[in-house]
Amino acid sequence: MAGPRPQDERDTLTVEIVFALVTAGLLAAVLYVAVASPALFGDLGRARETVWKGAAFVVATVGFAVRLVRALWLFSRQRR
Numbered sequence: 367m368a369g370p371r372p373q374d375e376r377d378t379l380t381v382e383i384v385f386a387l388v389t390a391g392l393l394a395a396v397l398y399v400a401v402a403s404p405a406l407f408g409d410l411g412r413a414r415e416t417v418w419k420g421a422a423f424v425v426a427t428v429g430f431a432v433r434l435v436r437a438l439w440l441f442s443r444q445r446r
Contacts, residue, residue: 386437
């Protein structure tokens with residue numbers, strides 16, 4: 367079992383985690399607006415608006431997860 371990590375390594379991990387979260391959040395926001403734009407800026411019926419917003423939520427959630435996992439996976443791969 368290894369000892370505690372040095373402070374600079376813990377700081378690097380913290381920065382990478384925050385970077386991954388922020389970029390994933392920004393990507394999710396852009397994807398949501400891009401997919402939901404017909405519902406947000408158009409004059410659709412209530413049913414169609416709900417479908418567009420639901421699809422946008424799913425796309426944004428998947429985009430967030432993929433970006434987060436990919437960023438953290440690439441970081442862990444670089445450390446090896």
